[in-house]
Amino acid sequence: TQLLEQSPQFLSIQEGENLTVYCNSSSVFSSLQWYRQEPGEGPVLLVTVVTGGEVKKLKRLTFQFGDARKDSSLHITAAQPGDTGLYLCAGPRTRGANNLFFGTGTRLTVIP
Amino acid sequence: DADVTQTPRNRITKTGKRIMLECSQTKGHDRMYWYRQDPGLGLRLIYYSFDVKDINKGEISDGYSVSRQAQAKFSLSLESAIPNQTALYFCATSDAMGAGELFFGEGSRLTVL
Numbered sequence: 088t089q090l091l092e093q094s095p096q097f098l099s100i101q102e103g104e105n106l107t108v109y110c111n112s113s114s115v116f117s118s119l120q121w122y123r124q125e126p127g128e129g130p131v132l133l134v135t136v137v138t139g140g141e142v143k144k145l146k147r148l149t150f151q152f153g154d155a156r157k158d159s160s161l162h163i164t165a166a167q168p169g170d171t172g173l174y175l176c177a178g179p180r181t182r183g184a185n186n187l188f189f190g191t192g193t194r195l196t197v198i199p
Numbered sequence: 200d201a202d203v204t205q206t207p208r209n210r211i212t213k214t215g216k217r218i219m220l221e222c223s224q225t226k227g228h229d230r231m232y233w234y235r236q237d238p239g240l241g242l243r244l245i246y247y248s249f250d251v252k253d254i255n256k257g258e259i260s261d262g263y264s265v266s267r268q269a270q271a272k273f274s275l276s277l278e279s280a281i282p283n284q285t286a287l288y289f290c291a292t293s294d295a296m297g298a299g300e301l302f303f304g305e306g307s308r309l310t311v312l
Binding site: 091093096118120122127128129130131132135175177179180186187188189190191192 | 203230232234239240241242243244247255257289291299300301303304305306
């Protein structure tokens, strides 16, 4: 049973469009992280959200942690080809631990 | 040079062979991990180690073993490889005092025929 479900699994959009991807769980997490993985490379951390309802912005990327700390979303404004990659959410298996449980991922393709 | 280095980057082997994937890091982190990535399944934890004398099983440890030879080195072994162990394997490190960020290597693609 997957603790972190991501949707959609695949997303292909035109450059300049906006998009939102989701990370959902039936479990409460003390924090959630978002990683981006490009082809041939390992995942790289984008952001960590800790407080329920928290919103963090990273240039054109906006991350939100749900009030109940069971879900998170990533919104990208005016997507660019450089945003192409696999987006993974991850949460700690136990509170305070950093052996993370990863979601299934959303593979984003931004077409020029 | 990469902070987390994995060797080999690509390996093709046959069923029943013993395979070792090696990971070394220059970040000075105590914690090291081995993950496996399969399409549609995300990253799944195989083993992790919080220091040289500590080894812990992850969610899919069957068929795998690990060795933490030093703070900077963590190797993953497949004693008798089977085709369903074909996957992309990632080593990662983290700082015990940090906010939980994982630093990944570039991955080792293993194909078992």
